Amino acid sequence: MSYSNGIKPKRGVALYSYLGEFGTTMTLEDMLADMHGMGAEGLEILANSHIDNYPEPTDAWLENWFKMLEKYKIKPVEYGHWVDSRLYPGRELSTKESYDRLLKDIKLANKLGFTVMRTKLGVIDGALTPVKNWREFIEMALPDAEKYNVRLCPEIHHPTLLKSQMIDNYIDFINKTKTKYFGLTIDFGTMQTNPLPSNWMAAADSIFSPVEDLAPLLPYTYACHAKFYNMSDDFVETTTPYDKIIEVLLKNNWGGYLLSEYEGPNQDVPGYTSDQLRKHQLMMKRLLGEE
């Protein structure tokens, strides 16, 4: 399978996948070594989980970070962080407070080599509508994002629909500011078609987006969370139409990273997540037409 100019998605892993093992049965280095072992290059970390002494890692930590990236041939792709709007009970962070925190993360992401940031905005309701002042603090941070070469990307996550007011608002903002430093991270859980493994976070009356709604968003999309819940023994993901999704990415010459993000059962069973990730990477390799 090949389309025009040879630009196509690259593969990586979101370390969130290992949440049941990180800190107990696996260290940061174990996870990076595991990624290397499965041939995944791109990395997403969660800053607040994976950086010791966040947001002020020590020089020794930093030195080891770059040593590990080199050793395991890992490319820092996406830096997961939060604008903790509910830091204090009873009130939301002000625009200035939000900007100050954002700036710290922008600098740290850049220092660690990341070029995309999964900027989790505070939300105010069950439909995940972002805090009212998001435009103000993001706009304040855009010159910094440009200076430090990072793209701030809120995560588009179920139950948000790919065609929705929220997405329209983000795209309006991008068009108005003409920025290349704010965009989207799309989580494939938004396009789920089949039920999750039994007894696992049953989402009964949920609505999902058709894969067709993905293409118009790709020009604004700088990374994707290749969310998955269940790889079968014959290397098929059973909940989400990966064949169709990857077809759309290839057709549109989308060249960002697909970060495998496992969110299925047995995350605390040693080795289970690693095995699921390995199968997922192999599936993506096949669908991407890699040798």
Add this chain to the structure above:
Amino acid sequence: MFDNYIFTENTFRNVESDGKLSGFELKTLIPYYRGIPYSMIHDIRVSVDGNPVEREKIRFSADGEDWFTLSEMETVTTYKWEYGTQGTIYVDQPGGLSAGKHEVTLAVVIRVAYIPVPFEGVRTREVIVNLPKQEEITNE
């Protein structure tokens, strides 16, 4: 989703200070997959044999050195409870918990930015207190 992180096995103990039992403590992991400043600890609830402990009697510390009440923690942003760190919950109760078998329930609630409802993890364990020597066996 985070109940498994709560109330680490075999961590309940009566606490002695100045030769007297001053209260009891138990340990827990954070019900979240990242670290947070103490101000985002929304609530901690402890109950013993179905009776809730008064909020004012509860103290928290992630480092075991500096302790805060729930009200105090509302403004504490420089102390952090890191992911994977056993945080200690202390209940001020002169005499500690009495000898015998007790059901102790711990709930830890975290206020997060991106979900409108706080995350909560809860777990009850059976605790056996032997006095005066502080031994205990816990079962889930």
